Amino acid sequence: NYYRDVNRLLHAVQKNATKGDPRSVVKAIDNFCRQKEWAMNVGDEKGCILDSVVSEVNPVTVLELGTYCGYSTVRIASLLPPRAKIITLEFNPDYAKIARQVIAWAGLEDKIQVVEGPSGEWIPKMKEQFGVKTFDLVFLDHWKDRYLPDTKLLEDCGLLRKGTILLADNVICPGTPDYLEYVRNSPRYKSQYFKSHLEYTKAEDGLEKSVFLG
Ligand SMILES: O=C(NC/C=C/[C@H]1OC[C@H](O)[C@@H]1O)c1cc([N+](=O)[O-])cc(O)c1O
Numbered sequence: 687n688y689y690r691d692v693n694r695l696l697h698a699v700q701k702n703a704t705k706g707d708p709r710s711v712v713k714a715i716d717n718f719c720r721q722k723e724w725a726m727n728v729g730d731e732k733g734c735i736l737d738s739v740v741s742e743v744n745p746v747t748v749l750e751l752g753t754y755c756g757y758s759t760v761r762i763a764s765l766l767p768p769r770a771k772i773i774t775l776e777f778n779p780d781y782a783k784i785a786r787q788v789i790a791w792a793g794l795e796d797k798i799q800v801v802e803g804p805s806g807e808w809i810p811k812m813k814e815q816f817g818v819k820t821f822d823l824v825f826l827d828h829w830k831d832r833y834l835p836d837t838k839l840l841e842d843c844g845l846l847r848k849g850t851i852l853l854a855d856n857v858i859c860p861g862t863p864d865y866l867e868y869v870r871n872s873p874r875y876k877s878q879y880f881k882s883h884l885e886y887t888k889a890e891d892g893l894e895k896s897v898f899l900g
């Protein structure tokens with residue numbers, strides 16, 4: 687089953703990556719997914735685009751929606767300045783369990799908070815529970831039909847500020863048509879598409895980067 691697969695991914699990290707070296711954890715997962723078993727990590731090709739956006743934004747507070755095994759969480763955290771933090775929401779407890787161990791292997795526990803549960807329930811609690819004022823960067827990579835409702839929820843909860851960057855994975859494959867239509871047509875966003883490929887495949891996919899204009 688799917689859980690056994692993610693367990694094998696964790697073992698590949700523990701076998702092939704150097705403890706405390708985040709980039710070797712990223713490499714080990716990419717090699718495992720290319721050579722052994724496909725998995726829905728953002729992957730190395732889209733990962734490079736993610737890296738460049740993170741480096742450009744240099745965020746202090748990051749929200750990730752959809753932790754999965756923690757690949758993008760580790761990838762982002764490895765580029766953050768010392769005091770910066772990521773809150774990452776994961777609905778599936780099995781994935782959250784694996785992600786915590788991948789994050790620990792990378793030695794990034796101090797920068798990352800894995801929160802289990804539905805994004806729709808946790809977003810309204812961000813301020814009171816985690817002392818978040820606004821997010822500098824949001825990476826959307828969870829259920830594709832939750833991108834739009836959760837973006838609207840972030841707006842309504844005052845968690846976005848002028849200049850907050852939303853970066854969304856899979857806007858082509860599996861696709862997030864309602865979200866794409868919204869950020870591309872709303873006067874409150876300036877949107878840009880980064881064409882790429884679905885992780886570890888030749889299928890088209892891409893990331894949509896949207897700046898919240900306030
Ligand atoms: O569903 C995707 N992501 C959302 C994940 C959903 C499930 O994992 C996290 C969440 O708790 C849920 O259990 C996805 C799917 C594909 N895909 O090719 O099918 C590719 C991707 O990059 C993806 O992020």
Ligand SMILES: [Mg+2]
Nearest residue numbers: 728827855856
């Ligand atoms: Mg994805």
